Amino acid sequence: MTLSLEQGLRLCEDAARRAGARPETAASLARSVVDAEAEGQPSVGLAHFVDYLEALEAGRIDGQALPEISRPAGAIIASDAKGGSAHLGFDTAFDDLVKTARDFGVAIFSQKNAFTAGALGYFVRRLAEKGLVGLAATNGPALLAGSGSTKPVYCTNPLAFAAPVENGPPLIIDQASSATAFVNIRKAAHEGKSIPEGWAIDAEGKPTTDAKAAVKGALLAYGGRRGANIALMVEVLAAGLSGANWSLDAPPFTSGSQTPGAGLFVLAIEPKLIDPTFATRMASQTERLSSGYGVHIPGPAKSIARKKAERDGISVPKPLYDRIAG
Structure with a gap:
C-alpha cells in the first residue's frame, strides 16, 4: 500500500491512541517512525512502530505519562x-534546548526512565535543521557483549x-x-535466515551465524575492543549522567510490563558563536571529500529519500498496515 506522509502519521497516531497513548505521545511516536520510513529506514520505521504499540498495550510504555522537565543548571x-x-520528553524540551544552545553556545538534554529511542539520528537531525551541531547517545536492555565478555552487558548503544551544511x-x-x-x-531470526560471521555469539559464547541462536546469545561490537569501549562511553553518557538504568539493569523492551528505564543524552552546540562561517565551510569540505576523494558523506541520501517520500508517499506492506490499523 502507498500512503502519503500525512496518512502515515494519522495511521500511527490513531493506533497509538487506541493502544493507550495520550495525544502528545501518539504524535511524538508517529512522527519519529514516519520520518524514519520516509528516509529509507524501514527497520526503525513503521515495522518498529509495532514494537511501540505492543509496549503501550503491555505497559512497557506508559502512554499517559508526562515527562518531568527540570533545569539543574x-x-x-x-x-x-x-x-x-523517549520522544515526548525531547519534543517537550526541544524549543528550550535550541534557545539554550543559542544563548550559551552549548546545551545538554539528559533523560532517564524512558522506552528505547528508535532511530537516534532523528534527534540530532532536528538540531542540525536549526543550524546546530548535535551529538546523541542512548542505551537500553543488555544485548551486546563487552570487551572480554561473552555475556550481554550493554545495549547496541548507538551514537x-x-x-x-549551507544550502544542503x-x-x-x-x-x-x-x-x-x-x-x-x-x-533474520523471524525469516529463518543466517547472519554474517562477526555479528553475534550464541548463549555459550561461541561465534554463530544462526540468527535464532544469536537472539539468545549476544551481539558483538564492531571493531572488537574499540567498539566495545564506545559502547561503554555511550553507557556512561546516556545512563550514567542521567540516572537511567544501566543496560544490565534494564528490563527487556520486547516482553513484560516494565519500562526499560533507558537514558538519552543529547548535546547541542551553536557553531556560529565559534565560527560564523561553519556551515559554509562544512559545505565546501563535504563537497571536496565527496567529489575529490570519493568519500561517502552520510546524510544526503536520507534527505533525497525524504523528498521522494514527500512527493510519492511511502510503501507499506499490507500485513503491516493491517496490524497498525487494528
Missing part, C-alpha cells in the same frame, strides 16, 4: 520520562552526530556500537 535540561516514550542537507552519522542493529538479527 543554565545550560542543562533534565527530563524524567516517567516510564513514557549519532549531525552538523548543518545536514551531515548525519548514526551508528550502533554493535556490528549490526538488533532489529536486523531479530528480522
